[in-house]
Amino acid sequence: PLNCGIVGLPNVGKSTIFNALTSAKAQAANYPFCTIDPNTGTVTVPDVRLDKITEFVKPNRTVPTTMEFIDIAGLVEGASKGEGLGNQFLGHIRSTDAICHVVRCFDDPEVVHVAGGVNPLHDIDIINTELLLADLDTVDKRSQRLEKLVRNTQDAKIKAEASAVAKLKETLEAGKPARTADLTDDERLAARDLFLITAKPQLYVANVDESGLTTGNDYTAAVEKRAAEENSQVVRICGALESEIAQLEPAERDEFLKDMGLEEPGLNRLIHSAYRLLDLITYFTAGVQEVRAWTIRRGTKAPGAAGVIHSDFERGFIKADCYSYDDLLKYGSEQAVKEKGLLRSEGKEYIVKDGDILFFKFNV
Ligand code: GDP
Structure with a gap:
């Protein structure tokens, strides 16, 4: 199944969000096998249509569809140069299909900020720069190999890759993510084997405190402005609150949400946004034995x-x-x-x- 990697600086709330995603009570009921390894979690995709179809068909059982999230901890400044366990973490990110970039948008003197003060744009720049440098390294290495190859070949695939790599290098050197490079279809195909991190679709998760949840705050405003410039989505959630909600039984949870004036857990919005980011859609099978949701690429x-x-x-x-x-x-x-x-x-x-x-x- 396609998956979404959760990245961000240390102490921004990645694990809190990941744990809430993978421990929600409703999930566990349907998916006792939730955890594959501690950092990979299968998450059911909430879908009111599935509930409705179940009401109509009254099957013996109903099975939601799922997607995977991966908690990628340990990305720090200098990771692309092998700082910390840099290369290992970058390797994990390379194998994901999309990226949820968690940004700290809450104040809390109890929670240390690794870069010395809450500043979401600065944080975003640190992470994005590391990812960009890692890609630039990949592209540089490939470019050197291709230089020799391309001279002695008429192979269209290699030529397409060489021109893709040249464009990507220019894009990355200008400080722009690979996904913004203007590639032809052939070049795009040829570049796929590079597994560039900044070519993957990305969304921002603004982790706020409760007071910032509905109205936002100065931090989220800054993140939203940046995201709009990049054509990225932002999902605003409160990690601490989500981890509380995830522990509740479904009936209690509905009550709790109502008291808070919320329609659904923020995690549902995150799951749906990640699903869209991966360009996934859902179809259903509806028999009396089983009503079930299935995931496919659009x-x-x-x-x-x-x-x-x-x-x-x-x-x-x-x-x-x-x-x-x-x-x-x-x-x-x-x-x-x-x-x-x-x-x-x-x-x-x-x-x-x-x-x-x-x-x-x-x-x-
Ligand atoms: P990670 O290093 O990015 O995985 O961050 P963690 O999920 O371990 O969170 C770091 C600290 O921030 C923990 O002490 C969390 O309890 C706290 N934290 C996470 N989300 C929130 C939040 O929404 N509000 C507040 N005040 N603290 C949070």
Whole structure:
């Protein structure tokens, strides 16, 4: 499954948020196997549509879809030069699919700030600079190797990589993340094997105290301004509060949220934002045995979507019966949707949409 790495300076609240994400009571009920290793956590993706479908279909069981978060501790100033356990941590970040960058936006004299005072923009610069330098190092090394290769070849792939690397080097040297480089499709493909950190999609998590949660504060305003310039999203949450909420039973939790005037835990917003950042969408299967949500990348065709359930489904794919969640909501049952003529039969080229409810026909 695709995953999201949580990065940030020490003491900004990464572990607090990660632990809240992976220990929430609702999750544990459905996913007793939550923790794979201490730093990787499977998190269920909250989805009201799944609850609604369950009400309509009344299945024996309901299974949400999941995504993974990875807590990447230990990134400090100088990491790209091997400071601390720098290289090891950068290696972990390279293997993630997207990055949640946690920024401290709360004052607390009890919690030491590693860079000597709360200053979110300064913190962001430290982390982003380390990631940029690490990428520049990768690109420099590759560039040297390619210089020789490219002279003796007509290989289009190598030529594409060489021009990608040249553009990336220029971008990084100008202090801009690799994701902003203007690459052609071929260059983008060729650059993928570099696993550049700053090419990954990134969002900021502004970790605030309770008072800053709904209205924000001066720190979050600064982060939001910076994020807007970079075309990044910001999710505002209070790590300390989330870790309390995560310990509550679902019924208590709803009560607690209501008292706080909150609609849902901030973690839900974070999970949804990370899901969007990864460009993921959800489709459903809805039988009387089981109602279930499945995750695919946006743009996946029906056979690929079937393959998420089982590789046999993809190999033997014939067609998919398909209707939309919105139509189910409108007409109340699959039968009623069918009678309205809204149940379609889709073939191999069909691009699955967010909220589709699918039933696959396949050869074994
Ligand atoms: P990490 O080093 O980034 O993983 O940070 P931790 O999650 O270990 O948090 C560092 C310290 O900040 C801990 O003492 C937390 O209890 C505290 N902390 C985390 N989130 C919040 C918050 O939202 N408000 C306050 N006041 N303290 C927090």
